[in-house]
Amino acid sequence: MSLTRHESATTRLQRSELAVPGSNPALFRKALESEADYVFLDLEDAVAPTDKEQARKNVVAGLVEHDWRERGKTICVRINGIDTHYMYRDVVDVVEQAGHRLDVVLVPKVGVPADVYLVDALLTQIEAARRVPQRVGIEVLIETALGMANVEAIAQSSRRLEAMHFGVADFAASVRARTVSIGGLNPDYPGDQWHAALSRMVTASRAYGLRAIDGPYGDFKDPEGFLAAARRAAALGCEGKWAIHPSQIALANEVFTPPPAEVQRAKRILAALDDAAREGRGAAQLDGRMIDAASARMAQNIVQIAAAIEARRKPALAGRGA
Numbered sequence: 001m002s003l004t005r006h007e008s009a010t011t012r013l014q015r016s017e018l019a020v021p022g023s024n025p026a027l028f029r030k031a032l033e034s035e036a037d038y039v040f041l042d043l044e045d046a047v048a049p050t051d052k053e054q055a056r057k058n059v060v061a062g063l064v065e066h067d068w069r070e071r072g073k074t075i076c077v078r079i080n081g082i083d084t085h086y087m088y089r090d091v092v093d094v095v096e097q098a099g100h101r102l103d104v105v106l107v108p109k110v111g112v113p114a115d116v117y118l119v120d121a122l123l124t125q126i127e128a129a130r131r132v133p134q135r136v137g138i139e140v141l142i143e144t145a146l147g148m149a150n151v152e153a154i155a156q157s158s159r160r161l162e163a164m165h166f167g168v169a170d171f172a173a174s175v176r177a178r179t180v181s182i183g184g185l186n187p188d189y190p191g192d193q194w195h196a197a198l199s200r201m202v203t204a205s206r207a208y209g210l211r212a213i214d215g216p217y218g219d220f221k222d223p224e225g226f227l228a229a230a231r232r233a234a235a236l237g238c239e240g241k242w243a244i245h246p247s248q249i250a251l252a253n254e255v256f257t258p259p260p261a262e263v264q265r266a267k268r269i270l271a272a273l274d275d276a277a278r279e280g281r282g283a284a285q286l287d288g289r290m291i292d293a294a295s296a297r298m299a300q301n302i303v304q305i306a307a308a309i310e311a312r313r314k315p316a317l318a319g320r321g322a
């Protein structure tokens, strides 16, 4: 292992990430009551230009009126891109008026590290001026060819950075990929045409301690397609996926929750390696297979995520008198 080590960002459960248009506040309560780990109130592409200002007001009200954290959610606002004239006011109005109720801002279409620096600088000033009690995190969408070309540099652009998301729809547009649907497979391509890009983003994220999140799957009437896309993302190292419709929340939670048998096996691996270490051995056998320190690191990841899921479940159970 290198002596250079990048600490992991703030830990958050992010198996399912529900996108909610800021222009439709009627959906906020449903989102609050949903099983999504993470909700983002959108000011960007789900909101028409004529609705941008009202959406911003709705989002501020939605943050102030609802206690998202108390419901165990991470609450995020997707601001407009820094190439628009909406962005500065998105940050100023939302964070000045509701920064104390906000966990992270999601910055779309990030192309270079300076894009993140700008948002960081604004947040730093507003937090100081308004005495926001906690630091607001930043997450970025990697969804342009430029962003992907600079993904390693973007991953190191701010200490506030927590996660990178793969925005497959804009990415397809940016690289001019022929697509049949948002996040779906193109039958002309032998395999998953997003594999290389997603894998590159996952590696850059993990190298610098960030979470890697897979973006949208547009066809919400195709649960099988969603599940398959989510499983491919999980196989590459993503720890969650967007839900652009409430029906996708349970699917994402299912895929990104390690099944009990996997958690049990991970615990047995750790126990077997503990026993081996006591006897002075680095490797051991379990169920006829060799396991060693690398197996322990993989097992530890599974046990940690299972513990985080359990911790989220407990307050919910307590609330139901269980």
Ligand code: GLV
Binding pocket: 045, 141, 143, 166, 167, 168, 169, 170, 171, 215, 216
């Ligand atoms: C998300 O913003 C995407 O473009 O896929």
Ligand code: MG
Binding pocket: 045, 108, 141, 143, 167, 169, 170
């Ligand atoms: Mg996009």
